[in-house]
Amino acid sequence: MRKRQSRRWLWMSLALLLLLACLMVLNLVTGRRSAAGQGSGGLIALLTSPDFVVASLVAMTPLLLAALGGLFNELAGVLNLALEAIMLCGALAAYMGALAGHSPWVGLLLAIAVGMLIALVHAWFSVTLRVDQIVSAVGLNLFALAATAYVFRLRFGNVSQFPSAPGFGPLSFPLLSSLPYIGPAFFQLNALVYIALALVPVTWFVLYRTTWGLALRAVGEKPLAATTVGIDVQRVRYLALLVCGALAGAGGAALVSASGVNAFQENMSAGRGYVAFAAIVFGRWHPLGILLGVLLFGFGDALQIRLQAYGVNVPYQLLETLPYVITLLALMLLMRNARGPAASGQPYSNEGARALLKGASPPEEDEEKVAPASAGAILELRRIVKRFPGVVANDHVTLTIRAGEIHALLGENGAGKTTLMNIVYGLYRPDEGHILVEGRRVQIRTPREAMQLGIGMVHQHFMLIPALSILENIVLGTRPERAPLLDLRQAEERIAQLSRSLGLEISPYERVQNLTLGQQQKVEIMKALYRGARLLILDEPTAVLTPQESEELFTLLRRLRAEGVTIIFISHKLKEVMAISDRVTVMRLGRVVRTLETRQATPPELARLMVGRAIALTVVKEAARAGEVRLRLEQVQARGSNGQEALRGISLELRAGEIHGLAGVDGNGQSELLEVLMGLRRVETGRILFEGRDITALDTAARLDLALAHIPEDRHQQGLILELTVAENMVLDVFDHPPYARYGWRRFGPVVARAQQLMAAFDVRAPSPLTPMRHLSGGNQQKAVLARALGREPRLLIAMQPTRGLDVGAIAYVHRRIVEARDRGCAVLLISSDLDEILALSDRISVIYEGRILETLPAAAVDLTYLGLLMAGTRPEQVLQPQPQPQWLVSGDWPVT
Known part of the structure; x- marks a missing residue:
């Protein structure tokens, strides 16, 4: 994957060099034609001249510095929208420092220091105090706008002209500066441009070739996983913010240098911070990509200045928006599938920073x-x-x-x-x-x-960084001999030996996100053994x-x-x-x-x-009396939240009076199937028929009115609103229906009466219907979800992970209620990763793998080994014959837990 990415940036770099060659040729041709009187060629010559290239590079320098700083924040999982504030304060500090110290270098150092100070304030708010990061950044932007204006006016008053500060003059390189076209375009620039360009490979090296860079990327991807290998998440984020502050402060100094008069202007960084973020997205969170992104903006900025100078008959206010319009169009056209650095889709999570509640150390004893x-x-x-x-x-x-x-x-x-x-x-x-x-x-x-x-630990939810390789995950948090350099080859031989001993015959450079869950677990065990557990x-x-x-x-x-x-x-x-x-x-x-x-x-x-009491260990149910087809799916296809295909031609029939189990390892399309059935996710192709009626285009409310019901897989995130009362949660699906509402007004009495009825019928134990749902135990919360779903006597019930997180007694209760719903004629689709639960409850079982139904079998005839092979993706025709069941799984009176 990394090789493909590097190859992509190589081709983009070659394309950039080709564009440069074309500009040189075009400038030469148009310049000669203009000199020979064969047409003006003036505008083209202007736009391909070395001066235009210089203007583009100078304009992009402040953005490049700020964007590289923002990259460190993004990869560390911190949203720093205060880039604009840092650049503005850095610009004022650079201007005043250069005036006071009579040197632009004094101004640059002061800008860096001020930038780090503001970044430290943002870190204190967002990382330590955990203030919303957007709120913190907006507050800092407003503060910077007011503070810089106040200090500037206090120092210089209301004079119409301000003194120019000493600036960074153009550098000269022997031989190179005298080359035709290339010399004046690239080897007569000021020092800040060269510093910014040099920081591109330096940033890449720090992020991908040092132990700190690996730790930083791990913190941004999955902070809790980084914590479990001994990385101090808060320290890494503070350092990332300080680096960002230093670079964005330097960007403010470059902003003064790029102004043409080496002077500060109020609100001179307006919009620049957001364009820097746009460049990060445009560059797909890669330093070289960011360089290409800011070059695009620099080109637009130089272009609008040249067009104004050339006298194009367009209002200058519109021309000044040109760089922003070009950047926006590039983002819209080229970055439709852009993805943030976090594999979980939450790059700005504070998980892991303070999510672990650590108590005081126990008192010392003799x-x-x-x-x-x-x-x-x-x-x-x-x-x-x-x-x-x-x-x-x-x-x-x-x-x-x-x-x-x-x-x-x-x-x-x-x-x-x-x-x-x-x-x-x-x-x-x-x-x-x-x-x-x-x-x-x-x-x-x-x-x-x-x-x-x-001591090593393999957690229930694997603490691996999906976007990193097996090798990087294993060495993450360790201290190699050549630290701070990241030498993966040093660890490769030992990891290869561990891999062979654990039966994981796969390249150590393979990304974890491409592994099966079983392979990921072996990587977790390798990670512990590598550390000497x-x-x-x-x-x-x-x-x-x-x-x-x-x-x-x-x-x-x-x-x-x-x-x-x-x-x-x-x-x-x-x-x-x-x-x-x-x-x-x-x-x-x-x-x-x-x-x-x-x-x-x-x-x-x-x-x-x-x-704490004797319980029944088996599910008691009679043979199913399956009726008519209640629901039919015909070649249903749908995409997941990541834009990839999640359901690939699903065809399925659910019958009245039958529990149809869907077996499969988590992450093979089960969640998307539930969402498609309940109208929560759009169907790309195919049809969903309920009792012969096409409901593919119906929304969730319409499907609920047709007596479809579901038990979501996560009661906290998808099933309940914990801050509402038990009564309010009980009628969430009918809150706007009579008798619970009339003419848009809620009716308190019927809501409470309905809640009391369901609480009694489903043994939901709470002090009263007006108790907030968050005060109930997990088992009673799940019973509340079950009561709401079954209380309306649905004709179709989709139960996903209905007993996850419940004790043995609560599991038995939920199972009994699902069987009772089946016996009343309800069609039940049971989606569960617990194979014991599937086998105990189902009348028919289908196996889903990578969004496809591989086979449907009668539950009574299921061979466990054969079923497991299907769950692992082995198609039926690849299995010569069912193998004997593992001895430890042969059941008789085994409980479903």
Whole structure:
């Protein structure tokens, strides 16, 4: 990918050189014709003259400096719209400094210092205080506009002419400056132009060939992932803002130099900051691309000046807008698919900067008061307490992990498992208690300290930077011998050995975003082992894996155990715990309930310890009585939010009285399918028929009125408005329908009555219908979503991840309600990444892979291995015969968790 990108910039550079050659020839021809009286040729000669090239380069210099500075901010995930303020203050500082010091270099240094000061203020607001970055920047722009005008008038009064400051004169290079055309065009420029041009390759080198540049790009792409490898996100962003301030301040000095009279003018940076951002976008966040972008603006600026001088019969006010119009047109025509630096699509996220709530370090205790370490223990946690506002996540937890074992940490979601391991890995600090590693008491304040102790962690949501290569992700945060230079070849051999040992036969230069989820997980494990992890923590590692990938993972974990690596396996799935662990610790409500040998445990006993009561471990349902086709999709195609094809000719039939399961690894088009069915995403081609009626063009409200309902995959982001009351959330889909509203007025009584009815029918536990939804537990919030969807007795229910984040008891309740809806004649499309859930509930199962339905099978006839192969993208004709199911997945009375 990087080679293709470099090749693209090479071709663009060659095109630029070709354009320069054409200008030289054209200028020579038109100049001779004009001299010979064969036509004016004046305008063309003017626009191709060396003076025009010089004017273009001088005009682009302030923008190039500011845009390069803005690039550092953008890649670090900080939006700095205060570029204009920095340039304006830098311009005034350069002007006054040059006058006072009788040298433009004094002015340049003062401009850089002022620029860094303003950037520091913006960093304090946006990074430390986390003020909205746009609000901070707009405030600074207004402040700079008023402050520079005030200081300028205070110093110089209302005189009509201002003194010119010493400026940067043209430099001369022996031999080069005397070359025809090229000499006066490129080798008689002022020093600032050469400094700006030299900073283009320097910026590239810093970003792509130094460890700090790698850290900066990682922080912008995924700050929490950068935090987990020991990178100080806040420090990196502060440094990026200071670099930006220095360069934008220098851009202000260049603005004074480009004015022609070496003088300051009020609001002289107007629009320049936004054009600098346009150049960053135009250049696709690459230094050479930015250079091409600002050259475009410089050309437009020089052109409007030349056209005015030539006497073109166009009002000068319109001519002055020419550079902005050219830049805007270029952005519209050439950058339709421009994409910001962040793979997640949120390049300005503050995630990771302060998202990790770190408590105070526990009080010091005398060493003699600490009990001696347990024999053979690699890790001991003693009376660990972690509090968050309104909840005790870990309540005096004591846990011992033996060296060389696979120790499962079992508990329902919210039991405190992940919080406890985040404390071990240094992401959180305990409020009380202490930690012993290999018998020595330690304080783990950061992930870097955890890694130095031989502790590694693979998080449930992978902490990889999608836009970086495997190699870059693995070495990110480490300190190579040749630091600060980034020498990837030094690490390549060792990483290749790790890759072969883990069965990841793929180029280390492959971008992570091109890997399957199973391959990404192996990269996470490699990342931990590369840092010398002797204790490896895996948080819900099979949540996104196919059965085959899960079996491969278990084989790998057993091999690592044999090599002496200790593994903590966090899960809420009983099957996995029984299959892989030596011992298991059950947590509930932040406390350790019991630790026992796995071979002595039974699934019903573990389930009872998790929930605190005996529960049914199987889904009880009768055979489906499928009726007529309720919904039909015919060759439906749709694009995802990234503009790429997400659904590729989906054809599917859903029948009344049937649960149709859609199996697949997350990210294969499931979310887009739900959005298409509910009218939330446009269909490119194909049709959607509901009870024979074409509803492809209907909006969401119209589909809801036809008795379609859905359970979204994320109840917080898509299902509920947490600041509204329970009652208001219960009627969100009918809030403007009678009897809840009349003539545009809400009716309070019917809304509360409806909420009370649904709360009773679906066991939604809340103090009252007027309680804000955010105060309910996760299980009750999900029940509220379910109640709203099923309360209107829909004819079609689309349930996506309906039990994600729920405990075993709540899962059983949701499953029962879905089966009851099926038995009433509702057609149900169940979309879930939990294969156990799909197998337990479905009457028919379709497998989706890369936006295509590979095969549809009766649930009763499904072979798990065959299904897993389909989920991995192996087409049916490629499978010679179904293989025996993995022993650990053979079910009888296994629970659906």
